[in-house]
Amino acid sequence: MKLSWRLTWMVLVFVAMFGVLFTRLWFVQVAAGETYDRQADNQNVSIIRTLAPRGNIIDRDGIPLATSTLEPWIAVDRKQIPLEDEERVIQQLSGLLELAAVEVSAAFEDAGSGARFLLAAVDTKAEFYVLEHQDELPGVGIEEVPVRRYPQSDVMAHVLGHIGRPSPGDLEENPNLDPNSTVGKSGVERYYDESLQGTPGFVANQVNAAGKVLKPLDERATRAGATLQLTTDIDAQRVLEDALQEGVDLANQVKWATGEYTNLAERSAGVVMDVTDGSILAMGSYPDFDPGLFVSGLTQREFDVLLERKVFSNLAIQALYPPASTFKAITYTAAVEKRLFPDGTLSADDLIECSARLNAPFTDASQLVWRNWTWPNDDGYQDLHTAFERSCNIYFWQIALRIWNDFKGTELENVIQDWARAVGMGERTGIDLPYEAQGIVPDRELFAEWGDEQPWRVRPEGWLGGDLMQTAVGQGAVLSTPLQLATAYATLANGGTFWQPRIVQRSFDTDGQLINEYEPVAVRDIGIAPATVQALLGDMRRVVTAGTAASAFSDMGADAYRVGGKTGTAQMGQECEGVGEERVCKDRDNTAWFAGVTPIDNPRYVVVVVVEEGGSGGRVAAPVARHIMQYLLGLEPTAISDPKVEGD
Template sequence: MTNIPETGRTPRVQIRLVIIQVLVFSLLFTLGGRLWYLQIRNGDEYSSEAKNNHVQQVVQPAVRGSILDARGIPLADNETRLVVSASRTELMKMKDRGKGVLTRLADVLDMTPKEVMDKVRLCDSQTPQPCWNGSPYQPIPVTNKATTQQALQIRERAEDFPGITAEPTAVRRYPNPGGSNTGQVLGYLSPVTDDEIQQAKDTRSPLLRSDQVGRSGLERTYDRQLRGKAGVTRYEVDNLGRVIGQAAADPAEAGANVVTSIDARVQAVAEYQLDKAMKEARKIVDRNTGENYKADAGAVVVMESKTGRIVAMASNPTYDPNVWVGGISAKDYARLTGKNSNYPLLNRAIQGQAAPGSIFKVIPTTAAVNAGYPFDGKYPCPSSYSIGGQVFKNFESQGHGSITLGQALEVSCDTVFYALAHQQWQKDGALKPKKNPADIFYKTAHQFGLGKETGIDLPNEVSGRVPDRQWKQRFWEANKDWWCRTGKRGGTYVQQLSYENCLEGNLMRAGDSVNYSIGQGDTLVTPIQMATIYAAISNGGTMWNPTIGKAIISADGKRVEEIRPKAHGRLPMDARTRAQINDALEGVATRGTAAWRFGGWPQKQIPMHAKTGTAEVYGKQTTSWFATYTSDYTIVMTISQGGTGSGASGPFVRNIYNALYGLDMEGKQDLGKALLPHPQSSLPRIQKDGSIDAPEIHPYVPDEPKEDPEPALAGPPGKPATRPTHRDARWRD
């Protein structure tokens, strides 16, 4: 038998042994390195985290800062209430998932079991309000209006109410000083969500599960400053949950106070006068429909002309932000958001969009001058203007002969602007535009700041719309398929319009341009945009970002951070054109379409400037606009489906001015009755303990005229003076 040598196998075995040895040593080295990293390099960190497994946190909510008016009067502050809360975590451990406990709780609180159970259910896409949109691990407030007797029953019978607490807690309050509501400006709070906690985790102001955050208005804009920082005390506990010591404590830091430029007294006046204007408009018959005006919504802005600061801002319909405190009820939520609610949560001063009507005419006037048309030139103002087979009429079909651009503003002559816009449309190439058309009427609107937000320090401002060629093209591309599907040649008005839009809805037609020139058609603006424009005309041309926040003051009063006004541009006009437009707008108030609303006004002492507007809306009644300014203030009011500008809004805008300057209807001034004859420049005084001095405020009591306050109206040259009624719209817009 032949012996086979083993020499060939020996090297292979040795290689395998070496590889195994390398692997073993590598694993041992890796394990040793990991142990060194965990026990030595990061030993303290992991030891601390291990301890935290036996640490319980007790959160002390920070006191939220107050929102104050310009004189230090609280618009939003806090009060101590007895709050009854339920721990959903504890309830879910019970066999009946807490149904029995919540039923007993409802009986104590004089609520129905369903109301209580709805309060503690979690919000999702399928669950309507009321529900809890905060963390499920946080105690959920059932009511913040518990009586002392109810709280005692819960605490004395703790065995019947496991998971239920009744404790005094600082709760947000909106006191409505002087009867001012300020709802849409202030906003409201609601519990923080888990997503928000994660997003704020690495910021300077992290959120805790117990926090409430601002959801709208100033509460949202200045949430970080107002919220402060919650205190956290950490207790070491044993395996049975017994406290064995205190690990650490971070004291709570109270939130800062936000001082605003709002004057609660003026705010109350603005809200009352807007509401009164709408109620009075509903008494008037619309001659176009034969029905009374609906006056279903409105807004008014009172702004400092030289700074852009907001003195008052009212939106109607409105709501009481107190309904959100402690969780909103199903009834209140439906009233605020239902189909028939008319959406009172909407701040129509910054979110209400409408065609501006004739208050827009300062823009095409500027565009015309910049295009080379002399301001003092003569322009025909016939009763109508024809383009092809279409006739565009002047308001009330009134003609005024040959007039200047300034006079066109005074009497609000539509046909002057029709002709100018038509001429510019033709110069740009009409239906076959040049490669780079001037489009000066549209570009001027953009230069005035339209088509974008003003930058006001409130969330969710809308931009309005300038219907230029770019917008027409985008709109046509988005709607072409629907127009082509629903359009019908020779059908109803809507069908015929859809048919035409399908074919050439992207073209800038002559009718588009002439309608645009008087603030009609597809043009949309907001009251805050128009207030910014008219304030700029007043102050010399600076377009300020409207601001409500005036200063941030720390809780102890030691740190004061002023919020200074910022500008976003200047009006596209030279000083001479601004002066000419300024004079024309003064003429509107003294001899033009607004003169009948300013009879007896002390024009020499307090020069008044105005522009009226009445915008037509397809399928609705006309929108009333009234834009005015003095050297101190700019006030713009609008009423949806309210009628003419001077007819519906005019007298009530004057009432706001009367309150500001202390004037009666005859123009006599009593500074003792003047609320704010000059804008408030100083901040409220801060005491050494951090408290802020606030004067006493009384509810607003309007001076109602005993007789018809409407003065005789001086008509144009050659026309006798008349005393107009709400139905007499001659010389008015």
């Protein structure tokens, strides 16, 4: 008897078959066992998550700005719906919710087979229908879902921000996030999202394949997010927002009256900040929006229209404009502190001629002829105080020329810019809101950098004397957000302490227990001499009583002596679109600024107002700021009307 070659081959085939089985068994159970184990756990444990209500946001007096309420939603558990009943359930839900069946069906598809998801909010009638017809609607239930509400509708919208479903990026960053939950997309909602989120709860049950609960495994109650108390005041905020809108109306009214304009004004922004600790009392941006829209859902078209109008941008921290003459307060204090006055003068009290134009003695590519805003008229002999009051460019240009002549090419040529940065310009203030813009304070170094990286932005010659002259009056490359200008004025007014602006002051848990006190942060103190501060404040008062804003503040009568400020009228340059031969450029109207301090003899608040392409600062922005300062002083704010006098 022998083992024939045929039987040998047969045995080899059998051995191979068993070998394959053994190897595969090893792979599935030993090599990849853990992966399968996890899948098994996923299957036989059903976890029903309950969303945590977002924390409330209240103003400094406790008035609710954002709250969460529990509202009934239809929750669908596809696992519990027999496949053959699904179509009928979809039809029934479609009728109940008055939604097209295809939409309901699409929601089922999106959630995936076997998923549990929230379908739609329901009214009481539909809620009872579902509860009474459980046998007809397997897998359909009612769940109380926390919904964000904004009781003040559009008031403080930009500060509060809005919420939405987590983006793919959010989910990647935080894998524990429930895709059904909401996250802050902008404003405080975004910056403090972690505190506001709270902890979602869950009920974990062991289930069989049909989704039937066999035994409870674990559960955790939801914990609502923290309540945030802002530094803002709802009443001040209302006054500011109304005034900002009226500012835009005023700008357009002036444009119609004078006929001198290219574009209508559309946007404005304002900040009211406490100079003693950086707390934001009010912050507004016009146009605004109702954050509640994002809760009920916007169509793409609605969203696009709003986006086109830039309503979602918080212009107070995101928009950049040349600060123009408001910057003169910075040049002013730098000149006094560093004792850098125009050639031929020894102190702030020495006079120079504020002529209609200045011929600059440059031999480089700089502009040679510089016109004052009063051109073709000259404005007499002025010292620094009068130059500030009258916003005389000639005087401030002469300061720049003095610096250029004495210190060109040395570290000291940046004396104005270094001072500007020290009071808060050119870098983010660090306010607790997202998307803050940085601003620009230009110097030789920055121009060299741009020359390398963005050559279209600068002349090939680089940093020249003309650029320093522009900088001294807040034009040229200088850009600032309204908030940055507010911090600069606050720092100048309080004697040199740069307080980091802040919007949230405390957080509480749901029992009202204090969780966190957000202390004000003094970033630095540059120690400005009290005499300098007093001189500046006095000259700011002269601006509103006798200077460029006098007409705008005339309504206040003697009370105008209790406040002070500085106007600014920024030249905006052209707005260009497209590239190459298709490039179309359009002139833009001046942007109107006013930066004020109140009360002027004991500074408490700084008020900054900007009306984009609004025209003259003294004519358009000053009345808006005056209205707000009247409110802050406890006076009856008078109407925002055209003072009929231009002021730079």
